[in-house]
Amino acid sequence: MSNSPAELVARSNRLGADPRNTNFAGGNTSAKGTDVDPVTGKDVELLWVKGSGGDLGTLTEAGLAVLRLDRVRALVDVYPGVEREDEMVAAFDYCLHGRGGAAPSIDTAMHGLVDAAHVDHLHPDAGIAFATAADGPARTAECFGDRVRWVPWRRPGFQLGLDIAEIRRAHPEAIGVILGGHGITAWGETSAECEAHALEIIETADRFIRAHGRPEPFGPVLPGYEPLPPAERRERAAQLAPVLRGLASTDRPQVGHFTDSDEVLDFVSRREHPRLAALGTSCPDHFLRTKVAPMVLDLPPTAPLADTVARLRELHAAYRKDYAGYYHRHADADSPAMRGADPAVVLVPGVGMFTFGATKQTARVAGEFYVNAINVMRGAEALSSYAPIDESEKFRIEYWALEEAKLARLPKPKPLAARIALVTGAGSGIGRAIAHRLAAEGACVVVADRDTAAADRVATELGGPDVAVAVTADVTDPAAVGGMVRAAALAFGGVDLVVNNAGLSVSKPLLETTEADWDLQHDVMSKGSFLVAQHGARLMIEQGMGGDIVYIASKNSVFAGPNNVAYSAAKAAQAHQVRLLAAELGEHGIKVNGINPDGVVRGSGIFAGGWGAQRAAVYGVPETELGAYYAQRTLLKREVLPEHVANAVFVLTAGELAHTTGLHIPVDAGVAAAFLR
Incomplete structure (x- = not known):
């Protein structure tokens, strides 16, 4: 067998590892070679x-499409025209080789x-700068001479392949082309030669822009639009993130990503942005x-927060109207339905860029792509x-039937897709199990714990x-709780689901319980839950997307034990907070419910920290048998585990109980004395 696949994967990984060469999941590479046909020998x-949807930097042989070259080339004879x-995309399936x-x-x-023998198609910022320059053909000739040719804009497809093939035939001295509005394509007779040609085009374009480009292509800095100092910038970003996420989720829930890179901050500070x-x-x-364009705030970063929020709401309404107009x-009659009119990119001068997508990865990648676009605009200008x-032309691609088919092939979203969960005490035990379950069901998770490691x-x-x-x-620290919620806003755009799980316990008789024991447990569970719920609810209200708050209380909130x-x-205080907050937050679409577990021994940080030994002593059993003891006193005779x-x-928050609030669910295998009345 030819070594073409292995060489191709290695070359692809090298090219894809450097963002100067191509963007995430952008571009494609190929190699031609021979193998034995198992039918004819x-x-x-x-x-x-490289197959559809793959990424060069992480490509493996499984991500390659393998086709019979004679059959691909025979398609020219049946091509029905542009x-x-x-x-022709469906026809490629009849050219596949093997399984x-x-x-x-x-x-x-x-x-x-x-x-x-080898072809690389890439989307380097420097190459696209030439491809989008108003005088791109002339600048390409000036920079590359006959070594690189210009191809006028054409939508990706079979005709573009024919156009490039004709340039290769007519200009054997050329090593590649600049594709108008799009990117570059390079070729070579060996894998090394092809890679060298692709890098030569990229590096030559970059050097030419630096040597011949005018300074300050985005114009001078606008007075008052300079970046805020880092701490102030991120504070303002955390304040704006939930508002923007709520706006960007008007049509469907989105996850957010925040970027305050130098490229973004410089761009939004300049006159021409x-x-x-x-x-x-x-x-x-x-x-x-x-999307076709970003939403851009037209206020300086020092504007009052209330004014900024009000202006963002106005701009969002205008953006939706403009996008509907674009659609x-x-x-036409055959176009797919409009997928949503909310912005995917929001630029805020002095603060940074907020991007949105169905997942954190898609939101992050949207931000990376817009940074690419900024670099392209800088080079072209x-x-x-x-x-x-x-x-x-943008519309033709955005609402392309082939793109619609690709979207239809995506797997069905998981139940908690695009939801953001904040779980306290998530470093071990019940909290860790909750974090794992929510993430497995599609949620983004903020793992909060006193234990950093x-x-x-x-x-x-x-x-x-x-x-x-x-x-x-x-x-127990209001500032720390505020910082935790701000971290969620900066990481994912906001919070939809708060799980009050942080807890501890000291098991002592009344006469041995100290004031410090009492204060510690009430600080962590009663006061701590109150603070987390307060900060979480405030953010949810700013988002306007509803939400869930779940308290991990205990059967001990209703069961009197020695x-x-x-x-x-403290657990009883938590349990009543559930009822009080359910009554108060319902008007905002926020559900508040509780869970009352029996003693969870295995995997529990509380039990491992001494509580297990104390409770075992109370019941007169060895600590190693405490879980089994708890199980035998239940109706189902089953031990309760973190899972x-x-x-x-999950059941409370996945959507099937959308009309349930103020409820406590026992997870105790049946403790009759703890039945709710």
Whole structure:
């Protein structure tokens, strides 16, 4: 077998690892070679090409589509013309070789028809700067001479592959092309040569812009629009994030991402940023994720918060109206329905950029793509002026039937998709189990715990920053609780689901219980739950998206047991907070419910910290048998585990109990004395 696939994957990974070469999931690479046809036993020419939806930086051989080269090239004879070129994507399926492999992408024709053993199609910022410059053809000739040719804008597809193949045939001295409005394509007879040609185009373009581009292409800094100092900037971002997330979720819930990189802060401080932002992005990979244009705040960062929020609401209403106008200007009877009129990118001068998507990853990637777009605009404006593809062409791609089909193939969202959960005491035991269950059901999770190492460990277990972030917080400290909620806003855009789980216990008779014992337990569970609920509810109200608050109380909130006065009284206070807050927050669409577990021994931080030994002594059993003892006193004779409590949290928050608030669910395997009355 040819070593083409292994070489191709290695080359792709190198190119995809450097953001100067291409963006996440952008571009594609290919190699041609031979393998043995298992039917005939003879060599057959094959095309290996990155499949639809893959990412070069993380590509593996499983992400390659493998096609018979003779059949791909034979499609030229049945090509029905540019008006029906979308039909050719389905024809690629009849060119596949063997079983498995990725689905062929729209760019397969480019790779199969170009007469070169290796082809790279990339979206480098420097290359797209040439591709979107008003005088792109002239600047391309000036920079590259005959070595790189210009291809006028054409939507990705079979005809673009034919166009590039013809340039390759007519200009054998060329190493690649600049694709108007789009990116670059390079080729070579070996994998190393192809990679070298792609990098040569990118580096030559970058050097030319730096050597010949005009300074300050975005214009001078607007007075008053300079970035706020870092601490003030992030404070303002945390205040605005839930408001913006609520606005961006008007059509469907979204997760947020915040970026205050130097590129963003410089762009939104400059005089030309409103004009350039209104022009939108150009590369299809960019605007499919950022929408046709961002929403841009037109106030300085020192404007009063109330004025800023009011103006954002006005701009959002105008954005939705403008987007609907864009849709109706270009839609026809065959166009897919409008997918939503909310912005995916919001630019706030002096503060940064907020981006939104169905998941944290899509929100983050949208931000990365808009930074790419800023770099493109800077380069194009330095060369001449930024001239992206026409609005009508953007619409053709955004509402392309092939794009709609790709969206339809996405898996069904999980029950808690786009929901953001904040779980206190999540570093171990019940809290850790809840965090795991919520993340498994699609939620983004803020893992809050007093133990930094434990919180970090759980956040890593859940999958890292696109799924979970760790926050160190003592729930008895109002400032720490405020910081915890602000961290959730900065990480994911807000909070939808608060789980008051942090707790501890000291088991002592009344006469041995000290004032310090009482205060500690009430500070953590009664006061701590109050503070977390207060801060969480305030943010939820700002979002305007409703929400859930769940208290992990205890059967001890209603069951009177010996030697437990401080703990049980604190749990009873939590249980009544559930009823009080359910009555108060219902008008905001916020449900408040509680869970009353029996003693959860296995995996519990409380029991491991001495509570288990104390309770075992009360009941006269060895500590190692405490779980079994608890189980035998229940009606079901079953031990309660952290996962059982997590199951109850999921049931309360996944949507099936949308009309349930003020409820306490026993998770105690049946303790008759704790039945609710």
